[in-house]
Amino acid sequence: MELQQMRYVVAVAETSNFTRAAEQCLVVQSALSHQIARLERELGAKLFERTSRRVRLTPAGEAFLPAARQALDAAERARAEVAAAAGEIRGSLTIGAIPTVTAVDLPAALKQFHLRHRQVRISLRSGASEDLIERVRQGTMDVAFLGLPLDVRPKGVRGRELARGELVAVVSPGHPLADMEDVDLHRLADEPFVDFPAGSAGRVQSDEAFAAAGVRREVAFEVSAPDFMARLIRQGLGIGMLPARFVSNLPDLPTVRVRDAPARIEHLIWSRFQPSPAAAAFLSELGISATPADG
Template sequence: MELQQMRYVLAVAETGSFTRGAERCLVVQSALSHQIARLERELGARLFDRTSRRVRLTPAGEAFLPAARQALEAAERARAEVAAATGEIRGRLAIGAIPTVAAVDLPRALDGFHRAHPRVRISLRSGGSGELAERVRQGTLDVAFLGLPTSTRPNGVRTHELARGELVAVVEPAHPLAGEDDVDLERLSRETFVDFPEGSGGRAQSDEAFAAAGLVREVAFEVSEADLMIRLVRQGLGAGMLPAAFVPEVPGLRVLPIRDAPARIEYLVWSRFHPSPPAAAFLAALEIPDGT
C-alpha cells in the first residue's frame, strides 16, 4: 500500500469523479484508475461503486477513507518535523475562521506568515464556531478563529482568548430605527431579523440575550455568511446583529449601539496535542504561546 494510492482514493472521494480526481493529482485518468484497482486487489475489497453517472464510496471505502487521511497527514507531519529540525518550516497549515473574525486582521496575518514561510501551504476554511472547533479536534484543521457567547467555552482544544466585545444592531439607512442614537432588545424584538443559522455560535449570542430578557423575535432569514446578511439588511428585509469590532468594515448601514447588548468572546483554538511546525510558527507569529 502506497501513500500515492491513498492520495488518489482521497481525490476521487472528494471530487466524486475519477476524471476530476486525476486532474487534481496531475496524472492521467488511466494511471489513477490502475493504481486504485491495484489497491483494491491488495485490500480484497472494492472502494468505489462506479456507474455511468456517478462514483461513490462503498462501505469498505467509507471505512478506508478516515485511516487513509490520517496516514497522509502523518506522513506530511513527519516531513514537516524533519524540515523543522534542519531549521526550515514547511508543510501544511489549515486554518478555520468564522465570517466575522475581527480580533485579528486575518488577510494581513496570512500575508505576513506566507512571506516569512513560503514553503508552507496555507489553506483557509470559513464556517461556524462549532464546526470549526470539531475540525480542530479531528485534526483536519490546525487552528481556528471562533466567536462564542460569554457562557460558552471551546472543549477538547487549547484556547487563547483574543478579544471580548458586544454586538450592535445594523439596519438600512431608511429604516425607522436609523434615526435613533441607540436601541434595546425589547425594541429590537419587534423587528424581523436576518441572522446566522439556529444552533451556530454566532446565532447563540443573540438568542441567549433575547431569551434572558424574556423576549421572542422572528428570524426570517438564516444565512451562513456575514456578506449575505449585510446584503439582505441593505435591502431592508430585516435587521441584523453583528460584532461592534466588525461593523467598521461594513459601509452603507446604520449602526446602533444596544443598551443591553449581547457579548461574545473571540478565541483562537488549536489541538491539545503537540502542534505541527507550521501551526507552532503561526501561533508564534501571532505572539501566542503554544504551551509546548
C-alpha cells in the same frame, strides 16, 4: 501498500471521477486506475463501485478512506518535522475562521506568515464556530478563530481568548431607528430580524439576550454570511445584530448602540496535541507559544 496509491484513492473519493482524479494527481488515468486495482487486489476488496454514470465508495472504501487520509497526513507531518529540525518550516496549514472575526487582521496575518514561510501551503475555511471547534478537535484543521457567547468555552482543544465585545443593531438607511443614539432589546423586539441560523453560536448570543430581557422577536431571515445579511438589511427587510468592531466594514449601514446588548468572546483555538511545525509557527506569529501552559 504505497502512499501514492492512498493519494489516488483519496482523489477519486473527493472527485467521484477517475478522470478528474488523475488530472488532480498529474498522472494519466490508466496509471491511476492500475494502481487502485493493484491496491484492491492486495486488500482483497473493491474500494469503488464504478458505473457509466458515477463512482462511489463501497463499504470497504468507506472504511479505508479515513485511515488513508490519516496515513497521508502522518507522512506529510513526518516530512515537515524533519524539515523543521533543519530549520525550515514547510508542510500545510489549515485555518478556520468565522466570517466576523475582528480580533486579528487575518488577511494581513496570513500575508505576513506567507512571506516568512513560503514553503507552507496555506488554506482558509470559513464556517460556524461549533463546526470549526469540531474540525480542530478531529485534527482536520490546525487553528481556528471563533466567536462564542460569554458563558461558552471551546472544549477538547487548547486556546486563547483574544477579545470581548458587544453587538450593535444594524438598520437600513432611513429606518426609524437610524437616528437614535441607543435602544434597548424591548424596542428591537418589534422589528423583523435577519440573523444567523438557529442553534449557531452567532445566533445563540442574541437569542439568550432577548430571553434574559423577557421578550421575543421574529427572525424572518436566517443566513450564514454577514455580507448577505447586510444586503437584506439594506433592502429594509429586517434589522440585524453584529459585533460592534465588525460593522466598520459596513459604512453605509447605520448602527445603534444597544443598552442591554448581547456580547461575545473571540477565541483562537488549536489542537490539544502537539501542533505541526507550520501551526506552531503561525501561533508564534500571533505571539502565542503553543505549550500546555496556554491550554
